[in-house]
Amino acid sequence: MIKGADYFIDGSSNIAALFRVPPLIVGLTIVAFGTGAPEATVSIIAALEGNADVTIGNIVGSNILNISLVVGVTAFIFPLSVERPTIKKEIPFAFLATVGLFVLMSDRVLNISNANMITRSDGIIFLLFFSIFLYYVIEAARNSREQTNEISVNTEETGTWGKNTLITIAGLSAIVFGGYLVVESSTDIAYRFGMSETLVGLTIVAIGSSLPELITSVTAAMKQQSEIALGNIVGSCIFNVLFVLGISSIISPLPVNDKLFFDVIVLLVLTVFLFAFSRTKYKVAKSEGLILSIFYIMYLVYIIIRN
Numbered sequence: 001m002i003k004g005a006d007y008f009i010d011g012s013s014n015i016a017a018l019f020r021v022p023p024l025i026v027g028l029t030i031v032a033f034g035t036g037a038p039e040a041t042v043s044i045i046a047a048l049e050g051n052a053d054v055t056i057g058n059i060v061g062s063n064i065l066n067i068s069l070v071v072g073v074t075a076f077i078f079p080l081s082v083e084r085p086t087i088k089k090e091i092p093f094a095f096l097a098t099v100g101l102f103v104l105m106s107d108r109v110l111n112i113s114n115a116n117m118i119t120r121s122d123g124i125i126f127l128l129f130f131s132i133f134l135y136y137v138i139e140a141a142r143n144s145r146e147q148t149n150e151i152s153v154n155t156e157e158t159g160t161w162g163k164n165t166l167i168t169i170a171g172l173s174a175i176v177f178g179g180y181l182v183v184e185s186s187t188d189i190a191y192r193f194g195m196s197e198t199l200v201g202l203t204i205v206a207i208g209s210s211l212p213e214l215i216t217s218v219t220a221a222m223k224q225q226s227e228i229a230l231g232n233i234v235g236s237c238i239f240n241v242l243f244v245l246g247i248s249s250i251i252s253p254l255p256v257n258d259k260l261f262f263d264v265i266v267l268l269v270l271t272v273f274l275f276a277f278s279r280t281k282y283k284v285a286k287s288e289g290l291i292l293s294i295f296y297i298m299y300l301v302y303i304i305i306r307n
Contacts, residue, residue: 003174004170004175004178007170010223011167014167015164025140034168036236036243038175038208039058039210039236039240040244043059043248052256054201056201058205060264061206061207061263064206064270065206066236067270067271067274068270068299070217071217072291073214073293074217074221074233075286075292077221079285079289080221082282087279091274093133094234094238097129098237101241102265102268105118105256116255117256118245126242126249130238133242178211189204198257266299273291273295274292277292
């Protein structure tokens, strides 16, 4: 996974240069969707097997871990610079996606049904919002490319299209395969210890499937590609809720465990924290990264006790 992330960041940042688009756009798309592949795989397989608690718990738990621990550790290693569009558009969009999840899973409160459920129609709504997000990213990339169209790219430094595509795919494959091994092994161990499906989804599976985001973001920060690092985290959060949960609920309607309402509220609070920290001098400082990391440790202790 670590070596794969190294290749993945090099390849994707070079592709950004060849495309003449900002690294942030690549972070929000290629990197975010690539590192989100383990969450997608785990959640869709869990939905096919009827394990709704693992499906939803994995997505919510992964997003909590991304915004707290992944941002926290990455910022603590190297303070994360934040682009203005991230503050004005991407982070609010991630918040909106989480609000949408909270509303669509609150069937009993809204008197829609006697049971809280993410239905197939809810999944279609998620996918429609995801298409809006993709449209925004494509337009941002197109506008950026038009502005930088006259800038020449040194292919000796960046490499050719074929080479960078191969490096990116090879790196992503190593990340996904490593994440798969971690999730499969750790889930088996967790069940042997008698952990509930909800707790397994929120902790073991979420941590295992979020390792690609963690390794990729830390690697990007160390290579001083902080736009890719933060774009990867925010993009993954949006991808997880809107695409992964959308597809999973269309495959099989997902009953919602009442415990998950607290976790979604925690996710909303963390997104507000990230927004606030990003506005301080347009960077997430080391001290703010430490606060987010400690927050995750406290949350992890709480949900283990809650189980």
